[in-house]
């Protein structure tokens with residue numbers, strides 16, 4: 001079993017690094033941690049960085065999870081190899097760039113590159129965005145799946161994720177007490193579908209809704225409230241069509257909740273399963 005601790009960072013190829021960097025700082029509200037080797041590293045909380053843009057193929061996406069020890073990384077590599085999934089150990093240059101002590105890379109069954117890292121860097125500098133979006137931290141990813149049952153099995157049987165809820169066939173998966181850190185998103189490609197940052201409150205969401213609309217940013221869903229996590233949300237489009245989500249108030253599922261009888265719930269794959277306020281997603285895959 002591969003024990004997944006929190007997500008540490010996403011790496012995302014962009015077709016125009018300067019335009020994408022302006023989006024990340026002036027629109028999304030992230031802080032630049034550094035520029036290094038043709039990439040820009042962004043902070044959104046006390047992690048060294050949580051998002052990296054590199055000039056390259058916009059379909060090239062990586063999600064990195066933290067492992068508990070170098071031994072856990074080696075055991076994970078052996079387990080993946082046994083399952084026929086090729087694994088690559090990170091080079092010195094890759095580990096330096098990511099500010100991690102050990103790392104492996106592999107592809108999950110739908111094809112997105114996953115990195116498992118040990119001792120990722122923490123920052124001694126407080127995050128403050130150039131724009132006050134109210135961000136409290138990076139939280140989860142929507143990950144594309146070409147076969148949600150197969151991928152649910154990968155994340156829950158080979159890795160330590162647990163299903164918190166389903167919307168249609170798509171599971172929302174937790175790796176700690178937060179309702180989900182991975183939302184599987186049924187589609188025909190691999191990669192990240194959306195990147196979620198938590199914001200402090202509903203006022204931040206609504207301020208961003210006006211802010212983004214005034215600047216012509218395409219809102220693709222919300223403002224609304226997910227019946228699954230209970231979070232209020234807003235989704236909008238970023239560079240190369242990648243979707244970004246702000247949300248606030250995501251519920252926790254604790255060991256005590258599970259002991260008290262929490263079971264994953266089945267929600268319909270229609271607008272009522274996605275939003276309890278009546279907002280409808282302008283996202284082709286969610287049209288039922």
Ligand SMILES: CC(C)c1ccc(C(=O)O)c(O)c1O
Pocket residue numbers: 142167172183184185194196226227228229230231245247250274
């Ligand atoms: C629309 C997607 C897949 C989705 C659904 C539910 C939640 C939630 O309960 O918070 C999300 O964060 C999502 O991104």
Ligand SMILES: [Fe+2]
Pocket residue numbers: 140141142183194196245
């Ligand atoms: Fe989400």
